[in-house]
Amino acid sequence: MSIYHDYMERLRAGLKSLPAERREEILADIESYFTEGLADGADEEKLCAMLGAPEALAKEYIAGHAVEEASDNPTPRKVLRAIWAGVGVGFLNLFIMFWVWLTAAFVWFAVALLAVSCTLGGAVAAVLAAIAWVYPAIPVFVDFPALYVFGGVSMAAFGGLCSVLAIGLLKKLGKGIVRYVKMNVELVTGKRRERSVGGND
Amino acid sequence: MNVQFKKGVLDLCVIALLSRKDCYGFELVSAITRHINMSEGTVYPLLKRLKDEKLLDTYLMESTEGPPRKYYRLTGEGKMWYARQVTEWREFRKGVDSIIDGEGD
Numbered sequence: 060m061s062i063y064h065d066y067m068e069r070l071r072a073g074l075k076s077l078p079a080e081r082r083e084e085i086l087a088d089i090e091s092y093f094t095e096g097l098a099d100g101a102d103e104e105k106l107c108a109m110l111g112a113p114e115a116l117a118k119e120y121i122a123g124h125a126v127e128e129a130s131d132n133p134t135p136r137k138v139l140r141a142i143w144a145g146v147g148v149g150f151l152n153l154f155i156m157f158w159v160w161l162t163a164a165f166v167w168f169a170v171a172l173l174a175v176s177c178t179l180g181g182a183v184a185a186v187l188a189a190i191a192w193v194y195p196a197i198p199v200f201v202d203f204p205a206l207y208v209f210g211g212v213s214m215a216a217f218g219g220l221c222s223v224l225a226i227g228l229l230k231k232l233g234k235g236i237v238r239y240v241k242m243n244v245e246l247v248t249g250k251r252r253e254r255s256v257g258g259n260d
Numbered sequence: 261m262n263v264q265f266k267k268g269v270l271d272l273c274v275i276a277l278l279s280r281k282d283c284y285g286f287e288l289v290s291a292i293t294r295h296i297n298m299s300e301g302t303v304y305p306l307l308k309r310l311k312d313e314k315l316l317d318t319y320l321m322e323s324t325e326g327p328p329r330k331y332y333r334l335t336g337e338g339k340m341w342y343a344r345q346v347t348e349w350r351e352f353r354k355g356v357d358s359i360i361d362g363e364g365d
Binding site for chain 1: 284285286287289290293302303304305307308309312323325326327329330
């Protein structure tokens, strides 16, 4: 197998996670690079060396694509993929920021836990107390069922509030992470254009 | 040489080349590797990104050797970007040089 074919195969393998259309577009670009280079009198080996390892090239394309995807629509899946791709290219000073993100994740987890437990606990308490209230014969061991119904409902409402907060925080966290990854990409690539001034917030 | 250095100024280099004339991909890569030892495979992904950002666009042109070639050219926005970045880069370089040379300490 020629060096060129080997290069293209490795590039294709590296790009397999991209949508087919995007992948073919990239492969066509690189293919024309070789055509152009050979026409200009360079040999395959030199052309490969000038492009760098196909795996590195693929990683760079994938990171660019992942960041683009995640900033268009920051679902947790896409955000994670962008981070992963970013780490692969060595963009992220993740180690330094690790503790910041870990803390943020813990705070979020605490709020989410509070939300779930209050909503469920409150609802169960309210329902049980309501049953005890309506049917005094059932022994639920509460002295003032009405008070428990009220308490349970308030707790569930508080839980609901926490849920709203948790969902909001999750979105913010996702956006924050995407912005952070982007910032890293921009730092490394030297891009400093204020693209989103008065824009998409 | 420090990879971060190169990556940081690579888009400036690509755009500087395109500010003089439209180029096809190989032309850009070879012009850059002539001056900077680039083996990090970043020129092509960079072209894609700059195109997505509308700093440059592409067109096909017949070639005497082989199939039509895809040429890259600067957009109006790209030219404005270049003018700004060159000024910034020159100031930055001056600043770094005077720190390194210990002027005005």
